[in-house]
Amino acid sequence: MNHRNIILIPRRPIVSLSILIITIMTIIGFIRHAASSNRPISVEPVSGEIAIVIDDFGIDNPGTKQMLELNIPITAAIMPNLLYSKKETELIHDLGYEIIIHMPIEAKNGRREWLGPGALTTNLSPQELRTRLEESYKQISYAVGISNHMGSKGTENLQVVSAIVAMAKEHRLVVLDSKTTESTILAREAKNAGLAAGTRDIFLDNSADLNSIKKQIKLLISKAKISGKAIGIGHVGPQGPNTARAIKEMLPEIKAQGIKIVPLTKLLKSQT
Template sequence: MPPKRPGSKPRRRSTKTKRGQGKAPAALVFLAGAAVALLIMFFGYAFFYLPGQKTPPAKPQSASVQTPAQTPAQAPAKPAPEAGQAQAPASPQAPGQPPAQPAAEPQPAQLPAPSGPLLTIVIDDLGGSKEQAQELLDLGFPVTFSIMPNLAHTRDVDEMAAKAKQEVILHQPMEAKAQAAAPAGTLRPGMSPREVAGILSAHLAQVPHAAGVSNHQGSQATEDQALMAAVMAELKLRPALFFLDSRTSDKSVGWKEAARAGVPALSRAVFIDAERGQQAAMLALRQAEREAKSKGRAVAIGHPHPETIAALAGWAMRRDKGVTIVTLGAQLKGG
């Protein structure tokens, strides 16, 4: 290397590189920037766009999976039996067969088809007043006189109704639940068939025109199978008599025991004066008409309250003439 001359300026090294080397740093910067931009775009896409997308639909089920439409229909659940009531054992059932129906409880003999909607008005607790009886006779349509025994005018009211050709039945006292002391002549659970027969015979003698018997009160008595069987056995010995179940208890077995004994029977559908008042009685009579029209026949029971008799008088002028008012005996014959 030649010695530097005194006073001469030092040479600058050239910044130029070989061909193509001066562009290398710019290319790297460009590539790095592009890579960063791609990363930013990727993460932005993943963060803002992908969360809003819906999930892909589920794959269809394979043929081996049973769809709801293929599931056999289930039978409706049976109501739980009441406390103390035994549950009937289930009978074997072939696959695919409808569930076996429980055996129907015995019913009274099939009544003849009614000639049209039939309604019977029964007035209970008669025998204490001849004036009440006369007001009922003045209504001008059939009313069944349900007469209690051992009252001041039991025999008088029986005779009045019979002369006016109105139907009479014995309204036999029966023990009610929570009854402090049942009066003499009340039928009670635990009585022997002989006791039952003696009471019924004595009371029917007081109402000689009776065509049937109904229960006065009796929410305790009519639930007793043995007592009601004894009552029906006595009525069976008197073929001219039928039984009207006043239905003072939803658990009454009077209807069932009448069927077992072969005694003709009917059942109360509506209480006319369960709520006291003339307007309430009028509404109940309208309900009785609807029952008769929907089921062919109905029995409505009331009491000789002044407002009930007034409601019957008003109803008689505006009642549905498509419903025929008949006696209980006529209902049993179909009209």
């Protein structure tokens, strides 16, 4: 009998090899996924927080549209008793921005018309001061805080300041002292009453020049990196378009420096 050597050859070697490769790649993919799921998520470090408060809404001022298109958590300070106070309050609230009352308060200098109607002045009785504050709160019903418009005289006056603090405490508002005078007592008295309160660090746009505003934003960044937190105040109005543009163009720098923009209430309440 003749014996033959029989060699077995797979009928579909290409198919078998393909299945093997797919199996190996699937295993490798699973291993990589498991390893990546255990890897800590990369988070950009935050070296400080800033609140950007924009004053003088309520007049349909230049820069209003640009400010509201920045898509960052600015805090809008709306003046009461003006033609567009209620309309802009509704608009800004609907867009999701934080709102505070920008209360006009008597100044030592400046034109009377800059103050606006319904202002708090040092010659008013405690009852009239309270009435004007309540009327302003009713107009700007979404307000979560209050700040002073002008006020270099009024924020040094205990009677005026006490009325503001009492109203803020009743409605659970935060208090921002715009610091238009070095002798202001507004933030101090608010803190003494147990309220979340703070003081402006940097005015962004005392000059309407674009480069000047950018320099002020850099100072705000530096302040936040040193202190952990800083409050900057800008404006709609004649300088409004340039202020909005400066903020927009500085956003990459703010992010690169590890600075986070937060609503005013978040910044103030984290200090208490």
